[in-house]
Amino acid sequence: MMVNKIIVAVDTVILAIGDKGMEVFLIKIKNEPYEGCWALPGAVVQDTESLDDAAKRVIQQRVGDKRIHVKQLYSFGEVDRDVRGRSISVAYFALLSDKKLIKPMLNEQYSEMGWYGVDSLPKMAFDHADILKTARIKLTFMLDEVGVVSKLLPKKFTLSELQKVHEILSGKKIDKRNFVKKTKIDDEIVDTGEMKKGEAFRPAKLFRFR
Amino acid sequence: MMVNKIIVAVDTVILAIGDKGMEVFLIKIKNEPYEGCWALPGAVVQDTESLDDAAKRVIQQRVGDKRIHVKQLYSFGEVDRDVRGRSISVAYFALLSDKKLIKPMLNEQYSEMGWYGVDSLPKMAFDHADILKTARIKLTFMLDEVGVVSKLLPKKFTLSELQKVHEILSGKKIDKRNFVKKTKIDDEIVDTGEMKKGEAFRPAKLFRFR
DNA sequence: TCAAAAGTGTTCTGATTACACCCATGT
DNA sequence: ACATGGGTGTAATCAGAACACTTTTGA
Numbered sequence: 001m002m003v004n005k006i007i008v009a010v011d012t013v014i015l016a017i018g019d020k021g022m023e024v025f026l027i028k029i030k031n032e033p034y035e036g037c038w039a040l041p042g043a044v045v046q047d048t049e050s051l052d053d054a055a056k057r058v059i060q061q062r063v064g065d066k067r068i069h070v071k072q073l074y075s076f077g078e079v080d081r082d083v084r085g086r087s088i089s090v091a092y093f094a095l096l097s098d099k100k101l102i103k104p105m106l107n108e109q110y111s112e113m114g115w116y117g118v119d120s121l122p123k124m125a126f127d128h129a130d131i132l133k134t135a136r137i138k139l140t141f142m143l144d145e146v147g148v149v150s151k152l153l154p155k156k157f158t159l160s161e162l163q164k165v166h167e168i169l170s171g172k173k174i175d176k177r178n179f180v181k182k183t184k185i186d187d188e189i190v191d192t193g194e195m196k197k198g199e200a201f202r203p204a205k206l207f208r209f210r
Numbered sequence: 211m212m213v214n215k216i217i218v219a220v221d222t223v224i225l226a227i228g229d230k231g232m233e234v235f236l237i238k239i240k241n242e243p244y245e246g247c248w249a250l251p252g253a254v255v256q257d258t259e260s261l262d263d264a265a266k267r268v269i270q271q272r273v274g275d276k277r278i279h280v281k282q283l284y285s286f287g288e289v290d291r292d293v294r295g296r297s298i299s300v301a302y303f304a305l306l307s308d309k310k311l312i313k314p315m316l317n318e319q320y321s322e323m324g325w326y327g328v329d330s331l332p333k334m335a336f337d338h339a340d341i342l343k344t345a346r347i348k349l350t351f352m353l354d355e356v357g358v359v360s361k362l363l364p365k366k367f368t369l370s371e372l373q374k375v376h377e378i379l380s381g382k383k384i385d386k387r388n389f390v391k392k393t394k395i396d397d398e399i400v401d402t403g404e405m406k407k408g409e410a411f412r413p414a415k416l417f418r419f420r
Numbered sequence: 421t422c423a424a425a426a427g428t429g430t431t432c433t434g435a436t437t438a439c440a441c442c443c444a445t446g447t
Numbered sequence: 448a449c450a451t452g453g454g455t456g457t458a459a460t461c462a463g464a465a466c467a468c469t470t471t472t473g474a
Contacts, residue, residue, distance in 0.1 A: 005257060006218045008287075008298055047215060047296050051287030075285045075300050077218075077261030086257050088218055090285050090298070160425075177428070178464065201425040202471035370452075387455070388437065411451040412444035427470070436461075443454070 007087035010054045011042035011128065013073060013135045014062065016096040017152050020117030021168045022139070024132060025062070025102055028112035029125055033083055037125035038116075040132075042089065055092035063094070063101050069151065070094050074134050081127040091131045093139075095151035143169045150209040158196050158204035159183060183207070217297035220264045221252035221338065223283060223345045224272065226306040227362050230327030231378045232349070234342060235272070235312055238322035239335055243293055247335035248326070250342075252299065265302035273304070273311050279361065280304050284344050291337040301341045303349075305361035353379045360419040368406050368414035369393060393417070 014025035026038040041062055045054040055070040070092040077088035096102070099115055106113060116122060118136055121129065142148045143166065152165050163179050183189045188210050195203040224235040236248040251272055255264040265280040280302040287298040306312070309325055316323065326332060328346055331339065352358045353376065362375050373389050393399045398420050405413040 006255060008216045008218060045216060045287070045298075048289065050289050051285060051298060054287075072284065074282065075261060077255070077264075077300065079258065079260050088255075088261060088300075090287065158426085175464070175466080176426090177466085180428080182463090197472090199425080200473045201423080202427080202473095204426055368453085385438070386453090387439085390455080392436095407445090409452080410446045412446095412453045414453055421474105423474085424472090425470100426472095428468090429466105431465085433464080434462090437459080439457090441455090443452105445451090445453095447448105447450090 005086065007085065008045040008051075009042050009087055009089045010045055010051060010058060010092060011040040011089045011131060012055055012058050012062075012070065012092045012094050013040055013132065014059070014094045014096060014102070015118075015135075015139075015152070016099045016101075016115070017165060017168060018099055018115055018117070020120065022118045022136075023099065023115040024118055024121075024135075025099075025115055026113070026122070026124075027106075027110040028114075030109055030111040034125035036123070038122045038128075039125040040091070040128050045090075051090050052092075055090075055094075059092075059094045062103060062105065063096065064103050065101050068094050068096065068101075069147075073138060074131075076127055076131055076134075078127060089126075089131070091135070093135065095148065097152060097154050139169060140171070156192055156194065156196075156206040156208050158206060160204060162189070162207065215296065217295065218255040218261075219252050219297055219299045220255055220261060220268060220302060221250040221299045221341060222265055222268050222272075222280065222302045222304050223250055223342065224269070224304045224306060224312070225328075225345075225349075225362070226309045226311075226325070227375060227378060228309055228325055228327070230330065232328045232346075233309065233325040234328055234331075234345075235309075235325055236323070236332070236334075237316075237320040238324075240319055240321040244335035246333070248332045248338075249335040250301070250338050255300075261300050262302075265300075265304075269302075269304045272313060272315065273306065274313050275311050278304050278306065278311075279357075283348060284341075286337055286341055286344075288337060299337075299341070301345070303345065305358065307362060307364050349379060350381070363419075366402055366404065366406075366416040366418050368416060370414060372399070372417065 016023055027041055028038050029035060041058050043054060043058045045051060059068050059070055060066060073091040073093050075088060075090045079086060149165050153161060159180060163174055167174055189207050190210050192206045192208050194206040196206050197203045226233055237251055238248050239245060251268050253264060253268045255261060269278050269280055270276060283301040283303050285298060285300045289296060359375050363371060369390060373384055377384055399417050400420050402416045402418050404416040406416050407413045
């Protein structure tokens, strides 16, 4: 078999629901040639780890919770995607129920980190703007898939919180009564019997996924 | 950036409708350690070509028609996927309207080639059985996507041929009258005015995609 | 008492399903 | 004449969309 010199990397699209709707976690690059640009957290894949394991390693470096699932998104392999040399990137999703799960952590390569609304991204390094564009399209189709919505919510959640996730992912406003009707039918969504109290309005029932 | 020794390959899942339903084009490996096993056509990605270009190169080597589209399926990167050494494979789909588009072509590495029903695969090399399993699952979801069905049909086709593709991809039997009703509504499917003659039964109207 | 979000049903429309017989052709 | 797939309509059911007001709480 021939040998090639292509670097294999993984990049992770870490998403959570925030004030600006769907938000993505980015880090700011300190050094040339992408100084000042923002990037998805990533790493070079090691000989001894699978692609999935490399993605999990990147996530676990950034996130306190060990049980974050990653899901492969797409592989990007344009010849000029990184001006420093030929590489391919296998991109992964990681969905967080809470932005605060991210550990503050910077190093010699990254000067800053933060969350950005997917509609108001800063200047991106490499082909990471393309990766995010692809991620947004895929995410819309993933709405119905098992687990996508649940990973973006805490264990117990109100119907309004659930509805908001659906609205953000689909990009459409949903009628509350129709939405309630569907959750009533859905076996996966269970009433915990508890209420979310302490807000300046009527307490809401808390639900969970089965 | 670190250097790794991971080989980047592309493998292509070439599919067409045949007597056995969905069929996949495979080649038989001549040499150890996978002697006698069957594999998806593939190649090592070169420094100077993108992943998509590498997949197109593999397809064009095998298929007479230049205009076959490829679509990325998934990337496979288990550490032990190839006993000869560490590699990752970016798998692609290619959908053919006719099995006969394949050019007969063997070389020093491959002793045989042929089509297999996706339900009756021979002994597969590498992780290619996994790749095909993933391909089958994805294909079901791709039914509604633009172009998937059309690429598996000739330019002009009868409603029965169209229905058969839907049935094979979805794995479900469809009622003929209900199916006709839906195609009547679908703007993409146009009556050519021509008929498919010369068969031992009533001639059928020929349709095309817009 | 006010602001804010929770909670709750009915009607209409369009899409999906189920179902059976005669027709045109080549052999 | 017969075997084979082509071609056709109606009724029932189900899912999705539209639509507005009262309730509960903390401030």
